[in-house]
Amino acid sequence: MKCPVCGMDCVKSAKEIVALLPAIFLPCAECSIRILDKRAPLPTLEYGQPCSCGKRFIDEVFAHMYVVMVEEGDLQLTDPLIAVGSPLVHPGYAMDRPPFLPQKSLTLLTPAATKKTAERLMDEVPELRGVIKKENFIPGIASATIDSVPRVYELLAGCDVRADIFPLRNGPLVMYKQQTRIHIEFPRSGYPKIRAVEQRVGNPPVKFFVDACSGVGTLGLAAACLGVPHVVLNDAWYASAFWSAFNLEVNREYLRIDRVRIFEQEEDMQKHPVMNEQVKIAETEGEQSVEVYQGNFRQLHTVLSVNPPPVTVFDLFEKSDTPSVHRILDDWKKHVGGEVFIP
Ligand SMILES: [Zn+2]
Ligand SMILES: [Zn+2]
Numbered sequence: 001m002k003c004p005v006c007g008m009d010c011v012k013s014a015k016e017i018v019a020l021l022p023a024i025f026l027p028c029a030e031c032s033i034r035i036l037d038k039r040a041p042l043p044t045l046e047y048g049q050p051c052s053c054g055k056r057f058i059d060e061v062f063a064h065m066y067v068v069m070v071e072e073g074d075l076q077l078t079d080p081l082i083a084v085g086s087p088l089v090h091p092g093y094a095m096d097r098p099p100f101l102p103q104k105s106l107t108l109l110t111p112a113a114t115k116k117t118a119e120r121l122m123d124e125v126p127e128l129r130g131v132i133k134k135e136n137f138i139p140g141i142a143s144a145t146i147d148s149v150p151r152v153y154e155l156l157a158g159c160d161v162r163a164d165i166f167p168l169r170n171g172p173l174v175m176y177k178q179q180t181r182i183h184i185e186f187p188r189s190g191y192p193k194i195r196a197v198e199q200r201v202g203n204p205p206v207k208f209f210v211d212a213c214s215g216v217g218t219l220g221l222a223a224a225c226l227g228v229p230h231v232v233l234n235d236a237w238y239a240s241a242f243w244s245a246f247n248l249e250v251n252r253e254y255l256r257i258d259r260v261r262i263f264e265q266e267e268d269m270q271k272h273p274v275m276n277e278q279v280k281i282a283e284t285e286g287e288q289s290v291e292v293y294q295g296n297f298r299q300l301h302t303v304l305s306v307n308p309p310p311v312t313v314f315d316l317f318e319k320s321d322t323p324s325v326h327r328i329l330d331d332w333k334k335h336v337g338g339e340v341f342i343p
Pocket of ligand 1: 003004005006007008010011159160161
């Protein structure tokens with residue numbers, strides 16, 4: 001598959017990604033391990049090379065990036081190793097031990113590196129896929145209001161597309177995202193949101209499921225992969241709606257569908273970053289119907305047929321028990337009905 005952002009081959013189908021697990025981050029018999037104190041500076045400005053198997057322990061990769069960033073003047077010798085930034089591993093999933101990284105398996109979020117350093121890191125550190133400037137805001141839509149155009153992070157070098165894996169009872173879901181545009185959510189062990197969807201979908205599955213603020217589509221596509229015959233995904237932010245449609249295509253092997261029709265490409269959607277009224281971005285043809293919309297969830301009821309009423313998930317950023325959350329759920333019940341839950 002061609003990457004919709006960089007046009008290169010950094011995107012694989014769900015089947016290809018899943019085939020790499022669980023061995024992808026495990027060492028070979030020759031791999032060496034050096035555990036470093038992340039809160040302290042690197043003891044000496046040295047790092048080990050990748051093993052002949054192509055992998056290198058994550059701390060050693062951080063040592064390499066630290067040395068480059070000190071040489072470029074982005075870090076001081078007194079800075080701790082953790083000042084290099086935060087790792088986003090590709091494909092990401094809840095791991096019980098630190099990974100041995102193969103080539104192109106790491107996206108670095110860094111507050112410290114300049115663009116020049118990032119380009120040097122991409123040239124010299126084979127494990128890197130991309131380097132993103134970390135800033136003090138959440139990229140994408142971070143509240144239930146849609147009045148302002150969301151801010152995004154800057155991609156300093158490489159590509160910012162990566163995937164997270166979510167285990168379902170009938171196989172792992174692969175969810176791609178463009179990490180400069182989508183808020184960062186580290187996979188939590190036990191995957192409580194996925195478990196909540198499995199429980200609400202039930203077995204046999206409910207007839208109709210709505211993911212009202214879908215992000216890149218994880219919960220709605222989980223419902224589709226669990227066999228729900230009709231699923232609607234919706235998000236006001238173009239990057240979320242686009243990646244929901246893309247992930248529908250990536251995970252199509254789980255679905256009883258003949259075809260995914262995608263109506264708008266990423267570059268067209270960038271021209272309408274936030275939508276109030278629904279625009280259909282994708283739909284399937286075949287036994288199962290999955291639809292993806294870009295729009296405000298407050299208007300979503302205008303494009304839904306509500307007989308039978310759906311089970312609806314609201315994965316809101318603002319989850320605490322506030323009057324505004326109650327208002328959102330009450331409004332939804334009034335227009336749409338059915339069961340509503342916050343995962
Ligand atoms: Zn790419
Ligand atoms: Zn090895």
